[in-house]
Amino acid sequence: YLFELKEDDDACKKAQQTGAFYLFHSLAPLLQTSAHRYLAPRHSLLELKGLLGKFGQDAQRIEESVLIGCSEQHEAWFALDLGLDSSSSISAQALLHWHHTHQFCSRSGQPTKKNMAGSKRVCPSNNIIYYPQVAPVVITLVSDGTRCLLARQSSFPKGMYSALAGFCDIGESLEETVRREVAEEVGLEVQSLQYSASQHWPFPNSSLVIACHATVKPGQTEIHVNLRELEAAAWFSHDEVATALRRKGPNVQQQNETFPFWLPPKVTVAHQLIKEWVEKQTCSSLPA
Numbered sequence: 062y063l064f065e066l067k068e069d070d071d072a073c074k075k076a077q078q079t080g081a082f083y084l085f086h087s088l089a090p091l092l093q094t095s096a097h098r099y100l101a102p103r104h105s106l107l108e109l110k111g112l113l114g115k116f117g118q119d120a121q122r123i124e125e126s127v128l129i130g131c132s133e134q135h136e137a138w139f140a141l142d143l144g145l146d147s148s149s150s151i152s153a154q155a156l157l158h159w160h161h162t163h164q165f166c167s168r169s170g171q172p173t174k175k176n177m178a179g180s181k182r183v184c185p186s187n188n189i190i191y192y193p194q195v196a197p198v199v200i201t202l203v204s205d206g207t208r209c210l211l212a213r214q215s216s217f218p219k220g221m222y223s224a225l226a227g228f229c230d231i232g233e234s235l236e237e238t239v240r241r242e243v244a245e246e247v248g249l250e251v252q253s254l255q256y257s258a259s260q261h262w263p264f265p266n267s268s269l270v271i272a273c274h275a276t277v278k279p280g281q282t283e284i285h286v287n288l289r290e291l292e293a294a295a296w297f298s299h300d301e302v303a304t305a306l307r308r309k310g311p312n313v314q315q316q317n318e319t320f321p322f323w324l325p326p327k328v329t330v331a332h333q334l335i336k337e338w339v340e341k342q343t344c345s346s347l348p349a
């Protein structure tokens with residue numbers, strides 16, 4: 062069904078009649094507080110038309126919405142940015158952002174035109190089709206068997222440590238990226254690696270973060286931190302990491318702890334990867 066909506070402008074327009082719209086303003090999502098949680102409100106086409114009227118905007122703007130998914134029952138979901146100027150037609154934040162920054166053909170310099178679903182943009186002068194881009198990123202939790210390696214960049218919030226990360230270079234396999242990034246950032250040689258999970262990540266643009274566990278040889282654990290990329294990197298024991306997982310950053314209390322670092326929040330695949338490592342270590346240290 063999604064494929065049909067992406068390829069057929071009329072089918073997509075029809076799906077808007079019964080679909081739900083999520084709103085953004087200059088790429089920031091519209092959220093409503095409800096019982097201490099933030100929820101993204103859904104609007105029907107009729108409600109959206111009413112809202113546009115209220116803001117003095119033309120109903121024509123609905124054409125700028127992009128398809129971001131659908132329910133099992135074929136209710137299509139759209140996102141619309143009301144803050145960007147009307148000449149820009151701009152799925153959720155990452156897709157809206159891509160449309161916003163791909164308004165022109167890089168060959169002809171002519172404005173490109175979005176299809177109804179927003180799954181591509183076409184240059185009318187030479188028919189070049191542009192599809193939304195995703196940059197693959199690997200995130201690697203390196204372990205020497207008993208400890209894991211965590212690092213921080215100077216741009217991270219104070220006290221936060223995470224696994225190593227890096228963008229894939231063109232021509233590389235994921236395995237090659239993991240080996241290169243670990244070598245580049247901390248000077249270690251990866252012995253083995255294992256895929257864990259992946260996650261879409263909209264920052265800074267649209268990334269697909271692929272999370273892996275990696276091991277280094279127990280005798281080869283001396284870290285050489287690349288200070289152009291990282292502020293610090295160190296080995297952490299199972300107990301230190303298990304304690305850090307329970308902390309809610311960034312309001313870390315000094316208490317009696319010597320090194321009260323905290324870890325990325327639960328929504329991140331980095332958090333899941335670190336948690337998985339702690340659980341595996343706990344299982345392997347249990348008596349048989």
Ligand SMILES: NC(=O)C1=CN([C@@H]2O[C@H](COP(=O)(O)OP(=O)(O)OC[C@H]3O[C@@H](n4cnc5c(N)ncnc54)[C@H](O)[C@@H]3O)[C@@H](O)[C@H]2O)C=CC1
Pocket residue numbers: 196198200223224225226227228260262264265268270290325329330331332
């Ligand atoms: N969701 C999660 O759990 C995690 C997500 N990340 C994300 O992964 C990304 C990569 O991690 P870093 O260690 O910063 O990468 P990195 O080690 O490759 O260094 C970043 C540098 O790579 C270059 N680069 C190459 N291709 C790029 C592209 N397509 N987009 C932007 N920069 C590019 C830039 O010079 C940039 O300064 C970050 O944006 C971060 O937000 C990182 C860790 C966990």
Ligand SMILES: [Mg+2]
Pocket residue numbers: 225226227246290
């Ligand atoms: Mg990095």
